[in-house]
Each structure stands twice: as structure tokens, then as C-alpha cells.
Amino acid sequence: xxxxxxxxxxxxxxxxxxxxxxxxxxxxxxxxxxxxxxxxxxxxxxxxxxxxxxxxxxxxxxxxxxxxxxxxxxxxxxxxxxxxxxxxxxxxxxxxxxxxxxxxxxxxxxxxxxxxxxxxxxxxxxxxxxxxxxxxxxxxxxxxxxxxxxxxxxxxxxxxxxxxxxxxxxxxxxxxxxxxxxxxxxxxxxxxxxxxxxxxxxxxxxxxxxxxxxxxxxxxxxxxxxxxxxxxxxxxxxxxxxxxxxxxxxxxxxxxxxxxxxxxxxxxxxxxxxxxxxxxxxxxxxxxxxxxxxxxxxxxxxxxxxxxxxxxxxxxxxxxxxxxxxxxxxxxxxxxxxxxxxxxxxxxxxxxxxxxxxxxxxxxxxxxxxxxxx
Numbered sequence: 592x593x594x595x596x597x598x599x600x601x602x603x604x605x606x607x608x609x610x611x612x613x614x615x616x617x618x619x620x621x622x623x624x625x626x627x628x629x630x631x632x633x634x635x636x637x638x639x640x641x642x643x644x645x646x647x648x649x650x651x652x653x654x655x656x657x658x659x660x661x662x663x664x665x666x667x668x669x670x671x672x673x674x675x676x677x678x679x680x681x682x683x684x685x686x687x688x689x690x691x692x693x694x695x696x697x698x699x700x701x702x703x704x705x706x707x708x709x710x711x712x713x714x715x716x717x718x719x720x721x722x723x724x725x726x727x728x729x730x731x732x733x734x735x736x737x738x739x740x741x742x743x744x745x746x747x748x749x750x751x752x753x754x755x756x757x758x759x760x761x762x763x764x765x766x767x768x769x770x771x772x773x774x775x776x777x778x779x780x781x782x783x784x785x786x787x788x789x790x791x792x793x794x795x796x797x798x799x800x801x802x803x804x805x806x807x808x809x810x811x812x813x814x815x816x817x818x819x820x821x822x823x824x825x826x827x828x829x830x831x832x833x834x835x836x837x838x839x840x841x842x843x844x845x846x847x848x849x850x851x852x853x854x855x856x857x858x859x860x861x862x863x864x865x866x867x868x869x870x871x872x873x874x875x876x877x878x879x880x881x882x883x884x885x886x887x888x889x890x891x892x893x894x895x896x897x898x899x900x901x902x903x904x905x906x907x908x909x910x911x912x913x914x915x916x917x918x919x920x921x922x923x924x925x926x927x928x929x930x931x932x933x934x935x936x937x938x939x940x941x942x943x944x945x946x947x948x949x950x951x952x953x954x955x956x957x958x959x960x961x962x963x964x965x
Contacts, residue, residue: 593710594618596662598649598695599669601625601638603811603820604715604804607854608666609639615858622658623669624648637811649691656698659705664861667695667714670784674719675905677777688780689787696791711798712788713860716870718765718805718846720782722772724912726760728753735770736760744904749839751910762844762878764915767803767870775907789868798867800860802853805874805914809850809934810941822847822935825885826942829892834899838908841882841900846874846913849929849937859923866923874914875927887932891939 595612599605600621612619619642625633634644647654649669659665671677671687692714699706728734736751743752750759773779785801792799808822814830825835856873860866885898919925929937 592616592618593663594620594661595664595666596620596622596658597666597668598622598658598691599715600642600666601635601644602668603809603813604807604850604853605666605668606635606638606811607809607850608668608857609642611854611858613639613641619643620645620658620662622647622649622655626671635811648687649694650686652694652698655694656702656705659695659698659702661708662705663708663710665695665709665712666857666861667692667712667784667788670715670781672777674775674777674907677775677780678907681776684776684780688777689783692784692787696787699797700791700795706795706797709797711800711861711867712792713800713802713857714784714788716785716801716803717778717781718803718872718874718912718914719775719778720771720773720785721765721769721912722774722778723751723909724765725763725769725915726751726911727763728756728758728760730758731755733763734760735772737772738774738907739910741906747840747902749842749910762911762913764876764878765872765912766915767872767918774909785870789870793868798864800866800868801870802856802860802873803870804853805846805848805872805912807848807850807853808938810938811850812938814942814945821845821881822884822888822938825888825898826935826939829889829894829896830942832894832896834896835885835888837881837885837898837900838904839910840902841885841898842880843909844878844880844911844913846877847879847884847931847934848873848875848914848927849934851929851934852925852927855928856919856923856925859919859925863923869922871919871923871925872914872916873919873925874916875931876914876916877931878911878913879931884931888935888939891932891935
């Protein structure tokens with residue numbers, strides 16, 4: 592049995608990690624600021640009652656130091672999440688994600704009592720810093736294209752071209768060796784979190800692990816937050832008999848992974864020494880288009896509502912990125928257990944009696960006013 596701190600433990604992913612840790616007999620402490628956009632400053636009803644809860648912000652070093660007392664393991668889940676919003680809520684995202692992580696590491700390194708007891712830190716990283724995923728060119732082999740130009744997007748030429756020969760590229764699974772091209776403040780902050788944790792961990796011989804989450808979905812996702820979680824956003828639209836809003840042509844490919852498999856990866860990262868000082872993709876290993884997602888959710892709701900494909904684009908959006916999960920399968924024994932359709936059924940059942948405000952129109956209007964949507 593260990594004493595474990597989960598920052599952001601009241602959140603969607605964090606709360607499931609908490610539940611699993613409690614079920615395994617660990618003593619768990621949550622440190623969470625209960626942000627207005629997600630929690631409305633209230634403790635969620637699903638939060639595990641067998642834990643210690645500390646309300647606090649990772650930017651508050653004094654409060655964070657108190658939360659770290661007598662802790663063996665840390666799951667650092669606390670973060671502001673949302674690509675589009677991060678492009679104008681810059682201080683908020685940098686403060687929570689970079690400054691908060693810096694505070695955490697500063698305390699671990701400089702507080703001898705905390706450092707002496709501490710065993711491992713697992714940080715929630717992201718696929719966002721990859722930018723575009725990996726591609727193959729029929730003539731030039733594997734390439735890492737830069738971002739599509741605004742001129743290309745305005746001409747509705749959605750697929751990336753080979754930077755060497757200009758041929759249209761074919762997407763392939765993205766592995767951990769891919770060069771990262773962060774193209775949003777959110778992506779920059781998640782890359783910084785990961786690099787800070789790995790750098791300090793290696794410098795001080797503190798075991799650390801970075802898990803690059805792909806598009807996570809499941810129960811407890813905020814159904815009224817239009818800035819993150821496309822599956823939940825589409826579900827909220829359909830629940831309100833509105834057409835899901837899709838940018839570009841809807842054929843962009845992603846990897847959607849159940850929160851239960853994210854939890855599995857976190858437990859393996861905590862338990863296995865093979866995870867130490869490593870970075871792992873955590874996904875389903877399956878590619879699915881954004882349009883398919885909307886169609887599957889509509890089918891599960893038994894609603895004949897087609898998505899609204901706008902052929903507009905958001906600055907900074909990528910075309911394709913889906914996970915190569917061979918490394919985490921081989922090194923840690925990870926195996927995805929929940930299909931997209933089964934996971935969506937679970938989410939829909941959980942959301943049946945939950946309020947779901949369709950705020951996509953508000954989100955689109957705000958992003959357009961900030962110059963993010965064209």
C-alpha cells in the first residue's frame with residue numbers, strides 16, 4: 592500500500608485513476624482547483640468518498656507543498672485542456688500547465704523530506720505536440736510534413752503534401768520517435784510539461800514516466816464544455832437534437848481511447864520499472880474519422896441527424912494523427928480493452944440523466960471573433 596497524490600483528481604481522467612487506486616488498497620489524496628469551466632467550483636458527485644480531498648491550485652506553491660507531504664507516488668493530471676481556447680487564454684494555460692508543473696518539480700527537488708520518500712511521478716502528456724501525425728510518400732518514404740498553409744486550407748486542399756516532391760501523403764500510425772511540431776499554446780504547454788518532468792527526473796534519479804494520451808472519452812466528461820472532448824461535444828449536440836459541427840470535410844483521422852484504457856496505462860506505468868524515464872503513446876491503435884464518430888453516436892441515439900460539415904477550418908488544426916502503441920504493448924503489456932462503439936454506449940448510458948448544454952455555437956462564434964476559425 593502506498594500514499595498517492597493525484598493532481599486534478601476530481602477531473603474526468605483523474606477521478607477514474609483515483610477509483611482504481613482506492614480499489615487496489617492505496618491511500619489517495621486529491622489536489623484539485625475545481626475550475627469553473629468544468630466543475631463550477633463544486634466537488635463532483637462521482638468523486639470517491641474514501642479519499643482525502645484538498646482544494647487548491649498547482650500555482651499555489653504553499654498549498655501544493657502541503658499536499659505533497661508523506662506522498663510516495665504522484666499522478667500529475669492537473670492541466671487546462673483545449674487547443675482553440677489556449678490560443679487566446681494564453682496566461683491561463685501557461686500558468687496551470689507550465690508554472691504548475693514547475694512548482695511541483697521545484698518542491699520535489701528542494702524539499703528533502705518530500706524528496707527522500709518520493710518514488711515515482713507519472714505525468715499526463717498529450718498527442719497534441721506531435722502536430723501532424725506520421726505519413727508516407729509513395730516516392731520519398733516516411734516524412735514528417737509541416738503544417739498545412741492557410742492558403743492551402745482556404746483552397747480546401749485538406750490533405751498534407753510531401754515537402755520533397757509535393758505528392759499527396761498517406762497517414763500511418765504515429766510512434767514516439769516522431770518529431771514534435773507544437774502549433775498551439777496547449778500543445779506547447781503539454782510538450783513543456785513532459786520535457787520538464789523527464790529532464791528533472793533524469794537529473795535527480797527520480798523515476799518519471801510521460802504518457803501521451805490520444806483522444807480520451809468516457810463517463811464523467813464535461814458535457815457542457817465546448818472546448819474539449821469531441822465525442823462528448825457531438826453527443827451533447829445530438830442529445831439536444833442539433834447537428835454535430837465538423838470542420839474541414841470530416842475525413843480527418845484520430846485515435847479515440849477509452850478512459851478505462853488510460854487508467855490501465857497509468858497503473859502499468861506506476862508498477863513497472865520498465866516504464867521509468869520513458870515516453871509512451873496511450874491510444875486504441877485504431878484510426879477513425881471525425882465524420883464516422885458523429886455517425887456512430889447518431890446511430891447509438893437512434894437519431895437520423897447528419898453532421899453539419901462546414902468546410903471551414905481552424906488555424907492550428909492537424910489533418911491526421913493516430914497512435915502506434917507497439918512500444919507500450921511490448922514494454923508494459925498494455926492492451927486496449929474497450930472499442931469505440933462499446934465505450935460510447937457506456938458514455939451515453941451515463942449521460943442519460945445528465946444536463947448537456949449544446950454550446951458549440953457559442954464556441955464557434957468566440958473562436959471566429961478571435962480569428963481562429965476561417
